[in-house]
Amino acid sequence: MFSNPWIYAIVGAVIIIAALTFYAVKLLNQLKAQTVKIRQAEQDKKIALAKHDSKILSSVVIIAHAMKEEQCDIAEGCWRLSVLLDSLKLSTGLSAEFPAVFELYNKIKHMPILEARKKLAKNERMKLDFERMKAEGDLSAQIKIDVTSLHQYAQERISALAS
Numbered sequence: 344m345f346s347n348p349w350i351y352a353i354v355g356a357v358i359i360i361a362a363l364t365f366y367a368v369k370l371l372n373q374l375k376a377q378t379v380k381i382r383q384a385e386q387d388k389k390i391a392l393a394k395h396d397s398k399i400l401s402s403v404v405i406i407a408h409a410m411k412e413e414q415c416d417i418a419e420g421c422w423r424l425s426v427l428l429d430s431l432k433l434s435t436g437l438s439a440e441f442p443a444v445f446e447l448y449n450k451i452k453h454m455p456i457l458e459a460r461k462k463l464a465k466n467e468r469m470k471l472d473f474e475r476m477k478a479e480g481d482l483s484a485q486i487k488i489d490v491t492s493l494h495q496y497a498q499e500r501i502s503a504l505a506s
Contacts, residue, residue, distance in 0.1 A: 392432040393504045399427050400497040400504070407494035410486075417479045417486055421447040424493065434500065441493050443485035450478040 409415035425448035
């Protein structure tokens with residue numbers, strides 16, 4: 344009854360097609376699972392970056408507020424704000440948006456602080472203080488404008504990241 348070679352060929356072909364179909368379905372399921380994992384990882388990363396930026400922006404709000412209320416030295420505030428803004432992960436181009444803050448930071452970042460400052464000779468400290476005060480004086484009006492804008496920007500970004 345099954346002596347016809349065509350029947351064996353057809354049965355073999357059906358078995359091969361069934362095996363290939365099973366393998367293809369298995370690969371498609373693996374691809375789907377991998378795609379879901381990738382999307383979840385991207386979402387988790389986005390949430391982590393937003394959380395990081397929100398924390399940084401909260402510090403920016405505090406420092407900007409202190410600067411607006413003149414509770415924080417202009418140079419120290421600009422130094423701290425510049426470092427914080429540079430560490431943001433989801434915001435870029437802030438040095439162009441708040442140029443005076445970054446300009447003062449760039450003028451004073453070479454100056455030693457804490458113990459390194461204490462080790463300087465008195466005349467060297469005075470020279471650096473004069474340089475810092477001159478830069479502060481030249482930029483203070485623009486820095487006040489930038490700090491007000493930065494305070495508002497940071498609060499808006501915190502709200503946007505929370506939603």
